[in-house]
């Protein structure tokens with residue numbers, strides 16, 4: 001079987017041509033080609049949609065058995081409609097994403113939220129493939145936290161925990177959600193840049209006390225968020241992904257020292273990098289998750 005997976009973010013649209021042997025077997029998913037182009041989100045909805053189409057057309061789509069899209073925004077599970085999208089994808093709210101693409105290509109297309117796509121990718125094909133359940137944190141602009149409750153792979157088995165807005169500090173830093181002291185104001189790439197160093201590489205390699213303190217607080221704060229996740233959901237595995245993980249060799253071991261002194265739940269860096277979304281979307285479709293789309 002041949003599939004095309006697409007991952008639509010605010011900055012880039014990634015697409016992959018994926019060969020599948022047995023849909024249920026993780027080892028049989030093979031990325032044959034991978035492509036990335038700018039989303040050009042500022043040009044609005046029509047321009048984004050035409051870039052998604054371009055990202056699919058770079059491959060021989062007519063020869064493909066399925067097309068699956070993971071996209072930023074809240075995507076309705078049964079319809080593939082975008083219920084809500086932030087300014088990162090202007091005009092996307094209300095778009096019938098899977099229907100629009102199905103009509104364009106004359107074949108079935110499914111759509112899924114990008115964080116869900118990454119969670120499914122890591123949970124079934126990446127570091128979580130042997131875990132019974134997994135909580136994935138995404139350290140990026142904000143702090144994503146989605147929970148794969150079981151390997152049933154239906155709407156009920158995937159939970160957006162919203163732990164990024166878990167109150168870490170009463171009366172703390174102001175958050176875009178209107179509240180104060182939310183976890184993502186302390187545990188995210190944005191927070192590390194704002195309070196540590198705009199250049200994360202310099203921050204992770206800094207010798208000065210102020211920046212070292214920022215890092216130590218980050219390790220402690222992140223551990224507290226994970227402890228809360230463990231208390232609420234008891235995940236079998238913690239997976240940490242997002243842009244900050246690309247620099248894991250500079251900070252992961254220091255973080256683990258703090259983490260392991262407080263928590264015994266197994267933890268691992270995400271392993272699929274920027275390919276988790278395309279793989280997760282295709283895995284979900286190949287396993288018949290979206291029979292209503």
Ligand SMILES: [Zn+2]
Pocket residue numbers: 164165175176177178179180182
């Ligand atoms: Zn918040």
